Amino acid sequence: MHTDLVAALDIGGTKIAGALVAGDGGLLARAQRPTPARAEGGAVMAAVGEVLDELAASPEWPRAGAVGIGSAGPVDAKAGTVSPVNIPGWRDYPLVSGVREHVGGLPVTLVGDGVAMTAAEHWQGAARGRAGALCMVVSTGVGGGLVLGGRLHPGPTGNAGHIGHISVDLDGDPCPCGGRGCVERIASGPNIARRALEAGWRPAADGDTSAAAVAAAARDGDPVAAASFGRAARALAAGIAATATLVEIEIAVIGGGVANAGDVLFAPLREALDEFATLSFVRGLEVAPAQMGTDAGLVGAAAACWEQLGAGA
Template structure:
């Protein structure tokens, strides 16, 4: 059994996940995002308390943590943009100090988009694929890479942060400090903002969301269709760039914006044919994510499982080298 935590701006979830990737027990508490560092840490502790009260807690052999970022996996710290109280917060150290976390279990930290990538590679749309890019397209845009059949989080855990690569050198300034970033065109927020600027309006009493824009696009509204086409074009440019650099075979798209279905995927595939022009990237396939609500938890468990497997392989190699 593997324990998993998924920390975001609205909820802190925990789960026990078995060897097949099945969530066998799940708990969730609201994130006190605007409260103190101490209150945030105590909420994480409360989720661990609830998990440790289950009869199978004694079978836990690894613990993974998926967190909104930025993260620093080398330092074991997190600085989530939407949790102001946590800046360089030593999350791994805090979790390890919980009295119910067994000695010898070192928590594995990864960003939420990298966790989604781990989950999709283990059980989802990237299963069996050696080279893949997995993206979360929601309020923000994030991602992660699988290369050579293994998750590649990078030295600080932020590899695949594709939402903040530029697809327009003269584009609008981004909150990250860059210009023309993918997130400024492809996120749910960007889709709704562009549609409104083009003259689209939601139904009376409704909020201008990407989901509302998608509904209008399915009804044939040209302004809504244009907003999704613009998003799809930015995503296609980013995916084609990644494929050209890294020979990605599959791009998996998840997150709230992907729930628009073919409203997003049809123009995305069309634009990708134009951007992925070189012979070795023309065959790149775009797939919708297979896992939804629990992708972060399953991905965190997958990372903990992989560490355990790697440790076992290391022991075996050492024994072989010693003639054991």
């Protein structure tokens, strides 16, 4: 099936964004609602419905032949359900059937938000034209997705490439996922800040204790702040090297709020990668910042949808 327009949804714990995405990646219409994250499941679905209704009011809507959804996870594309950690009212929630019903039976594709970001970066961003890539979102959590053999590789449930829950420290802190020493437990924004505070870093007069504030302090030469980013970089490098060793990727693309730290993150990351990626076939691995910005989820949900429909984006 070929369609030149896809309705895309990007669902997270803070907002539900929607857009009509054209075949060149342009966004023809947008809609957004805050996520009623503490409400029961039906109320969250009602907010999704409002976003879809607003898109349906666009004169371009009749051209939309399918819906692509990138959602906070875990997702189960096989079952069409989602259980986002930060939306407690949705546990094994039948999102795909709910959306399909709302849009009159159009085909619906569901992937995790890390896979959606990967689809966007491979279509139009830093991984464009690459046969093998790992793309990561490093923010409140750490997610990711894979491109293998030149195609998006979401896996049967839409979660493949979830690098945040690879263990890189066997004796590390317990992770809420049930594992220990996970990449996310060391490298996510809140964990970078937590570690810096525990090690004695103190915020500036404004009291800002975010990872961005830690990055600013590191840039100004604070050794404790720099050490927390250094440890996060090592965790990311270990996860990237393990992935590259398993599936042979050419590039690792890193986006999300923590990537905005720039060289505070990327310099120690490249250094650590040299240390971990020692085998000949992983040694030349490139690391690059993501290019798609805040629209990556929407553009990627559409790209994943086209790939699934076999139309090619």
